[in-house]
Amino acid sequence: MRVEVKPALLRWARDRAGFDVDELAQRFPRFAAWERETARPTLKQLEQFAKSTHTPIGFLFLPEPPVEHVPIPDLRTAGNRRIEHPSPDLLDTLYLCQQRQEWYRDFVRSQAEEPLGFVGSATINSNVEATAASMRRALGFDLEERRQTPTWTDALRRFIEQADALGVLVMVNGVVGNNNYRKLDPDEFRGFALADGLAPLVFINGADTKAAQMFTLAHELAHIWLGETALSDVSPVTVPTNQVEQWCNRIAAELLVPLAVLRTDYQRGEELRGALDRLARRFKVSTLVILRRVHDAGGLTQDQLWHAYQQELARLRAMPRASGGDFYLTQAARVGKRFARALVASTLEGQTLHRDAFRLLGFSKLATFRELGHSLGLV
Numbered sequence: 001m002r003v004e005v006k007p008a009l010l011r012w013a014r015d016r017a018g019f020d021v022d023e024l025a026q027r028f029p030r031f032a033a034w035e036r037e038t039a040r041p042t043l044k045q046l047e048q049f050a051k052s053t054h055t056p057i058g059f060l061f062l063p064e065p066p067v068e069h070v071p072i073p074d075l076r077t078a079g080n081r082r083i084e085h086p087s088p089d090l091l092d093t094l095y096l097c098q099q100r101q102e103w104y105r106d107f108v109r110s111q112a113e114e115p116l117g118f119v120g121s122a123t124i125n126s127n128v129e130a131t132a133a134s135m136r137r138a139l140g141f142d143l144e145e146r147r148q149t150p151t152w153t154d155a156l157r158r159f160i161e162q163a164d165a166l167g168v169l170v171m172v173n174g175v176v177g178n179n180n181y182r183k184l185d186p187d188e189f190r191g192f193a194l195a196d197g198l199a200p201l202v203f204i205n206g207a208d209t210k211a212a213q214m215f216t217l218a219h220e221l222a223h224i225w226l227g228e229t230a231l232s233d234v235s236p237v238t239v240p241t242n243q244v245e246q247w248c249n250r251i252a253a254e255l256l257v258p259l260a261v262l263r264t265d266y267q268r269g270e271e272l273r274g275a276l277d278r279l280a281r282r283f284k285v286s287t288l289v290i291l292r293r294v295h296d297a298g299g300l301t302q303d304q305l306w307h308a309y310q311q312e313l314a315r316l317r318a319m320p321r322a323s324g325g326d327f328y329l330t331q332a333a334r335v336g337k338r339f340a341r342a343l344v345a346s347t348l349e350g351q352t353l354h355r356d357a358f359r360l361l362g363f364s365k366l367a368t369f370r371e372l373g374h375s376l377g378l379v
Helices: 007-017 021-027 031-036 043-052 057-061 088-110 128-139 143-148 152-166 210-226 243-256 259-265 272-283 287-296 302-318 327-335 337-348 354-361 366-375
Strands: 169-173 179-183 191-194 201-205 230-232
Touching: 007 031, 007 043, 007 057, 021 031, 021 043, 043 057, 088 169, 088 179, 088 191, 088 201, 088 337, 088 354, 128 152, 128 210, 128 243, 143 272, 152 169, 152 210, 152 337, 169 327, 169 337, 191 210, 201 210, 210 230, 210 243, 210 287, 230 243, 243 287, 259 272, 259 287, 272 287, 287 302, 327 337, 327 354, 327 366, 337 354, 337 366, 354 366
Parallel strands: 169 201
Antiparallel strands: 191 201, 191 230
8 A cells, every 4th residue: 555645744754863865765765756756655664764764654644844843941052953953862852751750740749749849949040159059968969078989970970869869850861762773962962951849850961971961960950950941952161142051051060160169279370181180080070071160260261261172072082982781770870760769669569550661661571670670679
């Protein structure tokens, strides 16, 4: 059975998924003919095309291409090429996190828990130093404890644990769900915050460098303190035009490296490479954050900061990344330990259907579910 599909919809699906004609022609040899309307796909071929381009098949029968929008406030910088055309990877990640947040909100209500007082406790007029200090106290983010942490990657892991313990759902993932063939693009977005009094959620793009993830987490937590949901693509050296993003960047920098403390440790005139490595070890943050704070302390001009940041980012990206690892530890990080523990426990107690749990966790095998429960200490 062959079906009629408008060429504009085929082109829209192709562009949306970021494919060119040659790439799709390898999978669908007659794709060019479909676009020219000299041939029609079968229903099965169209289903396969929809799956390959991550397109809901119903969209391909619309009279014209739909205009898709990010379902949350989009505060990404104006230079981001994907603002007008969000990728299906970003959209699917957002929708999945919204579903997880909805489930967790209902779960918390069933436990009769009170709203979290820190969500929405600040405004963009709040003092940056005082707010960052308040966040450190709430998180148990002790500078001296961090100094004793072996590496800044260990400090990042600890930072995530502290936010999780406070009640924030922290999810770190570099792919869509568990699909390792659908890698997220850090240039499209670095993270987002879904503010909620009962179920605040922060998502960190795990495809970004570990160095960048710590700043993203701090930035998105600032959004939670504001009580404002937002999608972000900022870095430590980004100069946003949006006032909320400006405030969140300042909070993130002050939270990680208090300027008053840095000024006592930073030696003006010190060779930059040595200063970056020394201060990164001192504060257990990435050298990218230290560059930002050296600039804030007057040690670098804006041009010097930008040039040094690009060099340092290239160096960090060239470093080999760890691969593999324990699937169940990775899974817990992808969905967040707080969320995973709640969902697995609720399912084992019979309050949530296994079908719904598998959908939210991104797998379909009971054995995998049981092993995840075991790794979380619930089985």
